[in-house]
Amino acid sequence: MSDVLAVAEQREGALRKVSSEVVTGARRLADALAARVEALVVAAGPVQGADQLGGFGADKVITLANPAFGRYAPEGYARVIADRARAGGYRAVVFAASAAGRDLAPRVAARLGVALAQDITDVTVEGGAVTVMHPVYAGKALLKLKLTATPAVVSLRPNVFTPVQRPKAGAAEIVPVDAAAGRVVVTGIKAAAGALDVAEASIVISGGRGLKEPANFKVLEALAAAFGGRAAVGASRAVVDAGWRPHADQVGQTGKTVSPTLYIAVGISGAIQHLAGMRTSKVIVAINKDKDAPIFKVADYGVVGDLFEVVPKLTEEIRKLHG
Amino acid sequence: MKIAVCVKRVPDSETRVKIASDGKSLDEAGVKFILNPYDEFAVEEALRRREQAGTGEVVVVSLGPAAAQETIRTALAMGADRGVLLQTDRIPADGLEVAKALAAELTNGGYDLVLFGRMAIDDYNHQVGPMVAELLDLPCVTAVAHLDIAGQRGSAEREIEGGVEIVEFPLPAVLTTDKGLNEPRYPALKGIMAAKKKPLEVKPTTPAAGGLEVVAMTPPPQRKEGKVVGEGPAAVPELLRLLREEAKVL
Numbered sequence A: 001m002s003d004v005l006a007v008a009e010q011r012e013g014a015l016r017k018v019s020s021e022v023v024t025g026a027r028r029l030a031d032a033l034a035a036r037v038e039a040l041v042v043a044a045g046p047v048q049g050a051d052q053l054g055g056f057g058a059d060k061v062i063t064l065a066n067p068a069f070g071r072y073a074p075e076g077y078a079r080v081i082a083d084r085a086r087a088g089g090y091r092a093v094v095f096a097a098s099a100a101g102r103d104l105a106p107r108v109a110a111r112l113g114v115a116l117a118q119d120i121t122d123v124t125v126e127g128g129a130v131t132v133m134h135p136v137y138a139g140k141a142l143l144k145l146k147l148t149a150t151p152a153v154v155s156l157r158p159n160v161f162t163p164v165q166r167p168k169a170g171a172a173e174i175v176p177v178d179a180a181a182g183r184v185v186v187t188g189i190k191a192a193a194g195a196l197d198v199a200e201a202s203i204v205i206s207g208g209r210g211l212k213e214p215a216n217f218k219v220l221e222a223l224a225a226a227f228g229g230r231a232a233v234g235a236s237r238a239v240v241d242a243g244w245r246p247h248a249d250q251v252g253q254t255g256k257t258v259s260p261t262l263y264i265a266v267g268i269s270g271a272i273q274h275l276a277g278m279r280t281s282k283v284i285v286a287i288n289k290d291k292d293a294p295i296f297k298v299a300d301y302g303v304v305g306d307l308f309e310v311v312p313k314l315t316e317e318i319r320k321l322h323g
Numbered sequence B: 001m002k003i004a005v006c007v008k009r010v011p012d013s014e015t016r017v018k019i020a021s022d023g024k025s026l027d028e029a030g031v032k033f034i035l036n037p038y039d040e041f042a043v044e045e046a047l048r049r050r051e052q053a054g055t056g057e058v059v060v061v062s063l064g065p066a067a068a069q070e071t072i073r074t075a076l077a078m079g080a081d082r083g084v085l086l087q088t089d090r091i092p093a094d095g096l097e098v099a100k101a102l103a104a105e106l107t108n109g110g111y112d113l114v115l116f117g118r119m120a121i122d123d124y125n126h127q128v129g130p131m132v133a134e135l136l137d138l139p140c141v142t143a144v145a146h147l148d149i150a151g152q153r154g155s156a157e158r159e160i161e162g163g164v165e166i167v168e169f170p171l172p173a174v175l176t177t178d179k180g181l182n183e184p185r186y187p188a189l190k191g192i193m194a195a196k197k198k199p200l201e202v203k204p205t206t207p208a209a210g211g212l213e214v215v216a217m218t219p220p221p222q223r224k225e226g227k228v229v230g231e232g233p234a235a236v237p238e239l240l241r242l243l244r245e246e247a248k249v250l
């Protein structure tokens, strides 16, 4: 067998959005290998949305179920996924480079004794070998890497593998597994104020020092709201260090790497360390009153002007569009 | 408390990346190297834990070239007790091989904690810590931004999408540290002088190449020259038209 195993992700019994990206990436790889895709979910029981993975190209959707697996359990998840991967003789195992995926993929790779290419932005097959692109040096260079061991274990940078509809059977199977008590236990989750994470939102609107004071971020929040729940508000390090916004919202070299469909930089100069976190966005818009700000060098579209005039106008127009 | 901290020598984040003539690696000419910033959080945390316990030892381990002695000395200047350099001219691209070399040094070391950075800022791999934990069969929590330890039990917080996960674990354990855990101290002059006399053992090491082969290193794809749509709020309708019709993102 030479199938591709796509490890999907759930939280509280609902499938997470990155799962469709993982299956899309796995499908692309499987097509190049003339292989099938098995999507794998680890959960307490049936997961809402798992039946839709067939739509993105999963030939089969397997849920490894145990009541103890409702919440992420690092050791238990790693063990059942590694066992499955070993038994199935897969050619490749694909994770999301999400908080959980980045934690889980190295554990599974180590258990299997094979290399891991983490946080990749492209995957192909060249001369029979799984070959990937992986950004290094804060996005200042790209490494092309060949994985020579089997299975090839990779994790996909969120938001890069845009989900593509590729209907396959997606036959569902629930497999009960045992869950030996792990030593590492997730005892709770504190939810952040803005539920949508900048690393996962398809639209990110980031504010910088040009916002002048923390209260003015309401201007960006209004714009985000106008997009109807698809947008998150991010921040430059300057405003995070000033305590205006939480570190979780920081975009850049020492913050998060984001690749949304649309990135709007407002009152941000565009320092190299900020660019490191957002330069792979599909479309970049910059709003800045300084026409020479470096952000305009990477922006697809720029508006030179006072953000306090431009952003409210933009919000109004977006509302009309969605209203 | 006996604590090991694994540290990596990495190019400074301000480095202008120039690709070497082999087309596969960084041209190191003129590059300044530093202690990986995430590893500074790990060193700081180890020092605080030792200070709180009032007794113990902080051992710094690095796999790298002879020049990584300087990196280890930086951690010793912060206050670590001794260092071990697993000396090799080539750090393999495969993180598992790095993990194997480190695990071989750490095994049977009797450590209560083995600390790593969340990631190295050169390779962005986020993997060596949890791999070492698997190889040593130790419990592991990654990207720790808050830590409490009472006796042989620990509680950590780690950032996940849209929230913070609370994780409990027994000691001995492997942890990888994230920004926010602490504010690393600067080595004082006294520390820098003292570090010169602290023990630093050099052990020649030959890690295997492993299962990751570098085919090429390339500059990031250039973004095509953008355009300034206009000035002030008057430019907004045209911006929206372009986003809808040209970029097709709305």
Ligand SMILES: Cc1cc2nc3c(=O)[nH]c(=O)nc-3n(C[C@H](O)[C@H](O)[C@H](O)COP(=O)(O)OP(=O)(O)OC[C@H]3O[C@@H](n4cnc5c(N)ncnc54)[C@H](O)[C@@H]3O)c2cc1C
Residues within 6 Å of the ligand: A207, A208, A209, A210, A211, A235, A236, A237, A238, A239, A250, A251, A252, A253, A254, A255, A256, A266, A267, A268, A269, A270, A271, A272, A273, A274, A277, A287, A288, A289, A290, A293, A305, A306, A307, A308, B013
């Ligand atoms: C090791 C290291 C790591 C770093 N990591 C990060 C990181 O992860 N993320 C990050 O963002 N930075 C990072 N930085 C900091 C970075 O170098 C910059 O200092 C920072 O990004 C600047 O933030 P800013 O653009 O908000 O502020 P500024 O550079 O001060 O820019 C403010 C901008 O707002 C514009 N402006 C002002 N008023 C208005 C108005 N009314 N309307 C429109 N525009 C206006 C100005 O023209 C200016 O361009 C890092 C730096 C170092 C050394």
Ligand SMILES: Nc1ncnc2c1ncn2[C@@H]1O[C@H](COP(=O)(O)O)[C@@H](O)[C@H]1O
Residues within 6 Å of the ligand: B006, B007, B008, B009, B036, B038, B039, B061, B062, B063, B064, B091, B095, B098, B102, B115, B116, B117, B118, B119, B120, B121, B123, B124, B125, B126, B127, B128, B129
């Ligand atoms: N060559 C190395 N020597 C010692 N520690 C390392 C080395 N490479 C990585 N590490 C440790 O592993 C962490 C994660 O690195 P990485 O998986 O490469 O992103 C780093 O922050 C270090 O603590």
